[in-house]
Amino acid sequence: MAFEHGDDIPQAFQAKIAKKLRKIRPDIYLLSENVQTSQNHIGQPVFNGAVNYPHMEVIKSYFSEKEESSGEFIAALNAQFLRNRRQTNQGMFNVLDTPLSPRLMSQAHDDPQLLRAILAFNYLQVGTPVVLYGTEQLMAGMEAPNNRQNLSWEEEKQNDVMKRYLRLLNNFRHEYADVLTDGNFEWSQYSNRYNYFSFIRTFGDKKIFVLFNLGIGSIRFQLPKNTKLILSQNLVDNENRLGQYGFVIIESKTNQN
Secondary structure, three states, X not given: OOOOOHHHOOHHHHXXXXXXXXXXXXXXXXXXXXXXXXXXXXXXXXXXXXXOHHHHHHHHHXXXXXXXXXXXXXXXXXXXXXXXXXXXXXXXXXXXXXXXXXXXXXXXXXXXXXXXXXXXXXXXXXXXXXXXXOHHHOOOOOOOOHHHOOOOOOHHHOOHHHHHHHHHXXXXXXHOHHHHHHOEEEEXXXXXXXXXXXXXXXXXXXXXXXXXXXXXXXXXXXXXXXXXXXXXXXXXXXXXXXXXXXXXXXXXXXXXX
């Protein structure tokens, strides 16, 4: 008998397998991939986390399909946060594309700037950011088998820009793991008209401010004094503007005046 999803397996058998595995390795991380939200299978002694398909759909609806305003996007993401306990959200596997969905590059309408903005947003969220193989090569494809192409190993087919970008994101996630995993999440300003939003992540004396511009035009933004620019895209310093699909991630100390 073959099982495709975690919720296809009887819960008694799930518990038995989990008990055996944790006896071998107590710190093992057990992930559930279910048809729907996996909500009924998290928080029990069986699974530590689940593939966060609802999170993926919310991001796709706003960033890719542009079906929602910034305010609606914030409300939808808040609803996902509130579905689970904090510990459950921390264990979530935040995917952006899978072998059953269009590639992230195709979702981004073959626009590398939009793709990088989506990736950056995912790396700032509670839970584990997941990158599907081939994203570093801007692999595209809508449906199977086009979304399941073989990875190219030829030197001329490598994308050094995307590889460096993903390294930056991974290093950022590692350096600020305490803020991004255990820190508070607070929405700041947003605009439905100009399609931008901002939020703040804080932990102890660390504070990260984030601004994304998904609007057609640029918006005014001046880098505050006494802050550290961690990562940005389409930021025009000498004009104090943030272009379309631009974002800024900056750090400041919470005890600064």
